[in-house]
Amino acid sequence: MFAKAFRVKSNTAVKGSDRRKLRADVAAAFPAFGPEQLSELVPGKDELNIVKLYAHKGDAVTVYVSGGNPVLFELKGTLYPTVYTLWSYPDLLPAFTTWPPVLEKLVGGADLMLPGLTMPPGGLPQVQQGDLCAITLVGNRAPVAIGVATMSTAEMLASGLKGRGFTVLHTYLDHLWQFGDKSSPPSIALLDQDPPECRGNVKEEGPVQVDSVLQGDMECLTLQGDEESSMAHKTPSSEATEELTEAGMDQDPAGSKTFQEQMDELLLRCFFHALKCRVTKADLPLLTSTFLEWVGEQGRKVPTPSIVTPCSSLRHYCFPFLTCISAVSSPEGQQLDIKKSSYKKLSKFLHHMMKEQIVQVKELSKGVESIVAVDWKHPRKGSTLSCSEVRAIIIDYAKKNNLVDADNKNLVKMDPILCDCILEKAEQHTILRLPWDKLIERCLQRLKPAYQVTFYGQEPIVKKGKICPIDITLAQRACNKKVTLIRNLEVFGLDPYSVAAILQQRGQASATVTPVPGTKDAIQVQIQGNQITHLSQLLLEEYNIPRKYIQGLEKAPKTGKKK
Template sequence: MFAKAFRVKSNTAVKGSDRRKLRADVAAAFPAFGPEQLSELVPGKDELNIVKLYAHKGDAVTVYVSGGNPVLFELKGTLYPTVYTLWSYPDLLPAFTTWPPVLEKLVGGADLMLPGLTMPPGGLPQVQQGDLCAITLVGNRAPVAIGVATMSTAEMLASGLKGRGFTVLHTYLDHLWQFGDKSSPPSIALLDQDPPECRGNVKEEGPVQVDSVLQGDMECLTLQGDEESSMAHKTPSSEATEELTEAGMDQDPAGSKTFQEQMDELLLRCFFHALKCRVTKADLPLLTSTFLGSHMFSCCPEGQQLDIKKSSYKKLSKFLHHMMKEQIVQVKELSKGVESIVAVDWKHPRKGSTLSCSEVRAIIIDYAKKNNLVDADNKNLVKMDPILCDCILEKAEQHTILRLPWDKLIERCLQRLKPAYQVTFYGQEPIVKKGKICPIDITLAQRACNKKVTLIRNLEVFGLDPYSVAAILQQRGQASATVTPVPGTKDAIQVQIQGNQITHLSQLLLEEYNIPRKYIQGLEKAPKTGKKK
């Protein structure tokens, strides 16, 4: 509703009699509020304003502002709390949890779809169609959106968590939030959500009994998920498990670093990930507050909370100015008091150097270890956090694939990386080039009068001089040889020599130049020698 700017009609102070009526309306709408909470929300003497506005679609909305923040809004006779109010009273509404990347869609005006929900250990809250609900992000109980349930909890489970679940009315980062002090959600610890039968000491007496209806619903969800999600029940190779054991999965991921140092690392990680995966040139100039709220926060791994105040930088502006000194971004004050990112050095060396397959594998294992992503019940599975979702999953898969086997995870990661190869010549520094290495290509072609010629391409890829190779083959094969451009290419050249000279060429490349056979194609076309009598 507030995804786009609204038009303010009036802004007046609330009188004493109107305050008492508002307090009674709030008590009727939210019975959980006690007298103290009502007095805090609707103060008797402190500043309280009533703002009448028109949303971008023409809806007339009444907003109550206390302490500089909108605390309530009224639409068609119904009162709703804002995120500012829910941050003070996080348990006021039944809360459903989603992934941080989903927040960006909600801010843009989208409704919350059921595949975007996460299933807590204690199950989904019990609501009926039309109930007002809060929406939180994984790892934090502070609500970031308010919506109305389009179906009951039982209907959600019966649908296999598919379809539209909530009509979203208001979100953190929307224009109603911007009408306040623009503060960020606080970090509110999670409650113990384990069902009663799962609490206490674990005994080795067999599996915990689960309600048959819920168990059927969960099985339905698994069967309707992606094919690779269902592979979570299969046992992959034990190679990855052994590497995890050697890597020390039970070690303290924080190590000896202070909390401030860990927050600095998390801040840098979210910053670079947001630049790489979420911001494009078309988004610039980009408000620094939008960059933080819509992009950096959504890049925070599951179970971690980004809090710049607890880092060594303390403020976003100070951190971004440090990034300016590193020549990664340019930040300017386009309007008074409002800073924007106006340029990004996309070619900055932060992208790193080349990695071998074994190094990529080690990085993935280390990442999973440090972020506690290995499934507690099955060490062969890795849980998908927002970072992994953005890196290896397609958009349509991000709500259906929650875990992947190790081999599939590493395979997908390698497929996303750009190939490169390295060639080392004796006495020289290795040469690294992008793309896949092209093997030496040997072909036979027919010329005039049914004469055969041998064509050799890609010699220069392996540091061989085509002119020198042509001279050697000309001498050994007693045939004319020339070096000509490869048709249809810009700079490539090829050696052309009369006759089938693959036997001489094979001896030259394999025995004298020591080129591995796997990098040469066409050697099987050598002329067959006659049988000895």
């Protein structure tokens, strides 16, 4: 409801008689509130304002503001608490828990789907259709969203946790939250409700203990499906295991970095994330003060890839995934603070980004700087990533975040970032661990291919996509004459005109070079007759092109038997 900016109609102080009526309405809507809590929420003498506004869809909303923060809002005669209120009273509403990456979707205006829920040890809270509920993130009881249940708990379970579960009305980071002091959710410890028998070692079926990597004391999650239970008997590649052993699992490289270095990394990470997710060409020129707010929003979020899309094996196309994995996660509770970085000021940081030719900043008016251009194709990392480098990044990430299963070194625990990157939605509740070989295989499948061609005495040429082999085909022309067509020679640095001249001389046949139909720049060599025998000798023996990169050599004419 508040995903987009709203229009304020009026803002007035609440009178004494109206305060008493409001206090009675709150008591009726939320019986759990006691007299002291009601007095705190609706004070008798302190400043309390009533703000009437229109949401972006035209809904008339009444908001009550106390102490500079919106504490309640009323829609169609129904009172709802804001996240500011729920941070003071986290147990006011039944709470359902989701993963941190889901929050970004909710802030954008999406409703909460049931596959995004996590199953607590004691089961889901019991609610009925239409009940008001709070939404929290894994590891913290502080609500980050408020929604209305679209079905009862029994119906949720009967559906197999599929479909839309909650209509979200208000979230942390939305425009109603921005109407207050823009503070972040407090860290509220989880209630210790787990039964003693749920604590212990991992078993094939039954309770599973998940450590703090999942950002909370989530214990006793149950493995579901045959795939997960069978994984305990699989053995990962020996190469990955050896690399882990050599790397030293007990070391903590992140701990060697100073707080300022960690803040620099977090700033750079939030900067690129804001550029990717918030800034468009239509936003330019963009005030640096506005951009600072967007960067700050990323600094208040749990580090995650904003969007789960396939990445290229070129590093600058891999930013949403590999940069997120390879970067050092910020310490728990730490938020972006530019003053604590080595840059101290945003202007100094942006001027550094100008030297890197990523953005252009100009002073369009006196004393006010704006970002006027962004180099969207800037190679932020530069070189390519081989399969072995991707494997090293994954292993390093698992090591830094203690994701290797303590009882079975062959398994890696799935944290929210890995879940979001490599698991399908239906798998995020059933697969809690993966063997090393399956994890790396899935990561490689998420990357877009690229290839590198190296010519003697020249710099390697890197291109996106899969390498196209030299394609040799036979075609019929007028009078049932055959011609040989050769395509993709230029991919391997061969000059089609030179190849045509050589084949023309050896085959004693006419040869031409023509554009490939239906393409812009591709060209092909056409030579009369079946010249594959001469072509095979030229490509394999003289140019040393590997046979696996040539298709069609089997169409060479068969030699007849000598009489």
